[in-house]
Amino acid sequence: MTLITDNTEADMRRRILVVAERLFRQIGYQKTTVADIAKVLQMSPANVYRFFDSKKAIHKGVARHLMGEVEQAAENIAAADGPAAKRLRDLLGTIHRMNRERYVGDEKLHEMVAIAMEENWDVCINHMEHILAAIGQVVAQGAATGEFDAPDVPLAAGCTCTAMVRFFHPQMIAQSFDNEGPTLDQMVDFVLAGLRAGRHTASP
Amino acid sequence: MTLITDNTEADMRRRILVVAERLFRQIGYQKTTVADIAKVLQMSPANVYRFFDSKKAIHKGVARHLMGEVEQAAENIAAADGPAAKRLRDLLGTIHRMNRERYVGDEKLHEMVAIAMEENWDVCINHMEHILAAIGQVVAQGAATGEFDAPDVPLAAGCTCTAMVRFFHPQMIAQSFDNEGPTLDQMVDFVLAGLRAGRHTASP
Incomplete structure (x- = not known):
C-alpha cells in the first residue's frame, strides 16, 4: 500500500513534470502527447488530466x-x-x-x-x-x-x-x-x- | 521610345522593389508571388526574373x-x-x-x-x-x-x-x-x- 499512499497530489504532479520534461527534451514539445507521458508513468491519460487539465498546463509546470x-x-x-x-x-x-x-x-x-x-x-x-x-x-x-x-x-x-x-x-x-x-x-x-x-x- | 529607353536596369530594379514593398505590406511576403509583382508592372514574370533571380532576392532588396x-x-x-x-x-x-x-x-x-x-x-x-x-x-x-x-x-x-x-x-x-x-x-x-x-x- 506504500506506493499508493505515497502518491499524494504534489508528488504525482512532480512525477508527471519530471517525465514530461524528459520527453519534451527527447522528442520535443509538439510531438509529445499526454498519452506518451501517461504511458511512461504506467497510468491512463485520464489520470494525468486529473493533475493537469491540459498539455499546456504541463508545459507551464515544466517551464x-x-x-x-x-x-x-x-x-x-x-x-x-x-x-x-x-x-x-x-x-x-x-x-x-x-x-x-x-x-x-x-x-x-x-x-x-x-x-x-x-x-x-x-x-x-x-x-x-x-x-x-x-x-x-x-x-x-x-x-x-x-x-x-x-x-x-x-x-x-x-x-x-x-x-x-x-x-x-x-x-x-x-x-x-x-x-x-x-x-x-x-x-x-x-x-x-x-x-x-x-x-x-x-x-x- | 522614351518609355523604353528610360527602363535602364537600375530604374527597373527600383520599380520592381517599390511594387514588391507595397505588395508585401498589403498582402504579406509569403502570399505575394513574383507573378503578382509582374502583373502590377504590366510585364511578364520572366521579365522580373531578368532583374532579380528569385523572390528571395526581391525580399533582400526591399529589406x-x-x-x-x-x-x-x-x-x-x-x-x-x-x-x-x-x-x-x-x-x-x-x-x-x-x-x-x-x-x-x-x-x-x-x-x-x-x-x-x-x-x-x-x-x-x-x-x-x-x-x-x-x-x-x-x-x-x-x-x-x-x-x-x-x-x-x-x-x-x-x-x-x-x-x-x-x-x-x-x-x-x-x-x-x-x-x-x-x-x-x-x-x-x-x-x-x-x-x-x-x-x-x-x-x-
Missing part, C-alpha cells in the same frame, strides 16, 4: 521548473556576502550561462521557450520579476555601502537588466552565436560603470 | 531599402553638430522609433523581418554594422571633446548598441508591448552615465 532553477541560483548569489560589484558580475554571468545552457543549441528546449513566450507569457513575466528582484537586491546593497550611486534602485536594476537583454534572452543569445559585439565581461564592466557613476550629471 | 532609410537617418545625426551626448540621445531614440514604426504592430512587415533574419541574415549584419558605425562616430566625437571617457571607442560603441537591444531589435520591441521596465530616455541616461564614467575603476 516554471526550468526557470525556477535560474531564479534559485540568482537568489543565492543575491543573499551572499561580499562587495556588490563582484556579486553583480557573478549574478549577471550566472543568469547568462544558465539560460544559454538551458535554451540555446538545443532545438527542442528552444521550442519550449518559444511556446512559453506564446502560450504562457505570465510564466515569463513572473520569471523576469524574480530575476529583477535579485538584481535589485544587489544594487540596493551596493547603493547602501556607497559602491553604487543609484538613488533610484528599482530604476537602476531595471536598466541593468535591460542592458543585459542580449545575454539573458534565449532568442537574443541564440542570435548572437557568431559572438560579435562586446563579451559578457565587457558588458558587465559597462553596466558597472553606469551604476558607479550615477545619474546626477545634467542630461542633455 | 535593404527599409533598413537603408534608418541608416541614412542615423548617419545624418552622426554627421551633425552639437554636443555628443545630445546627439547620441537623438540617434538612439531615432533608431528605436524608426524600427518600431517599421516593424512593430504591422504583422506583415514583422513577417518580413523574421524572413530577413532567417534567409538574408547578411543584410541584417550589414545593417547592424552601419548603425554601429554611426554610434561609434558620435562616441568618438564625445571622447575627443572629453564629454565621454571612452578610451576604446569601438568597445564603448558596441556596449552602447548592445545595451539598447531591447529598444532596437524588432522582436524585442514587439515583446515589450506592455512597456514594463525603463523608458527609452531612462535607458539612454543609464548608457550616457556609463560613457561619461569610463572604465578606469578597477573591476572586481
Whole structure:
C-alpha cells in the first residue's frame, strides 16, 4: 500500500513534470502527447488530466521548473556576502550561462521557450520579476555601502537588466552565436560603470 | 521610345522593389508571388526574373531599402553638430522609433523581418554594422571633446548598441508591448552615465 499512499497530489504532479520534461527534451514539445507521458508513468491519460487539465498546463509546470532553477541560483548569489560589484558580475554571468545552457543549441528546449513566450507569457513575466528582484537586491546593497550611486534602485536594476537583454534572452543569445559585439565581461564592466557613476550629471 | 529607353536596369530594379514593398505590406511576403509583382508592372514574370533571380532576392532588396532609410537617418545625426551626448540621445531614440514604426504592430512587415533574419541574415549584419558605425562616430566625437571617457571607442560603441537591444531589435520591441521596465530616455541616461564614467575603476 506504500506506493499508493505515497502518491499524494504534489508528488504525482512532480512525477508527471519530471517525465514530461524528459520527453519534451527527447522528442520535443509538439510531438509529445499526454498519452506518451501517461504511458511512461504506467497510468491512463485520464489520470494525468486529473493533475493537469491540459498539455499546456504541463508545459507551464515544466517551464516554471526550468526557470525556477535560474531564479534559485540568482537568489543565492543575491543573499551572499561580499562587495556588490563582484556579486553583480557573478549574478549577471550566472543568469547568462544558465539560460544559454538551458535554451540555446538545443532545438527542442528552444521550442519550449518559444511556446512559453506564446502560450504562457505570465510564466515569463513572473520569471523576469524574480530575476529583477535579485538584481535589485544587489544594487540596493551596493547603493547602501556607497559602491553604487543609484538613488533610484528599482530604476537602476531595471536598466541593468535591460542592458543585459542580449545575454539573458534565449532568442537574443541564440542570435548572437557568431559572438560579435562586446563579451559578457565587457558588458558587465559597462553596466558597472553606469551604476558607479550615477545619474546626477545634467542630461542633455 | 522614351518609355523604353528610360527602363535602364537600375530604374527597373527600383520599380520592381517599390511594387514588391507595397505588395508585401498589403498582402504579406509569403502570399505575394513574383507573378503578382509582374502583373502590377504590366510585364511578364520572366521579365522580373531578368532583374532579380528569385523572390528571395526581391525580399533582400526591399529589406535593404527599409533598413537603408534608418541608416541614412542615423548617419545624418552622426554627421551633425552639437554636443555628443545630445546627439547620441537623438540617434538612439531615432533608431528605436524608426524600427518600431517599421516593424512593430504591422504583422506583415514583422513577417518580413523574421524572413530577413532567417534567409538574408547578411543584410541584417550589414545593417547592424552601419548603425554601429554611426554610434561609434558620435562616441568618438564625445571622447575627443572629453564629454565621454571612452578610451576604446569601438568597445564603448558596441556596449552602447548592445545595451539598447531591447529598444532596437524588432522582436524585442514587439515583446515589450506592455512597456514594463525603463523608458527609452531612462535607458539612454543609464548608457550616457556609463560613457561619461569610463572604465578606469578597477573591476572586481
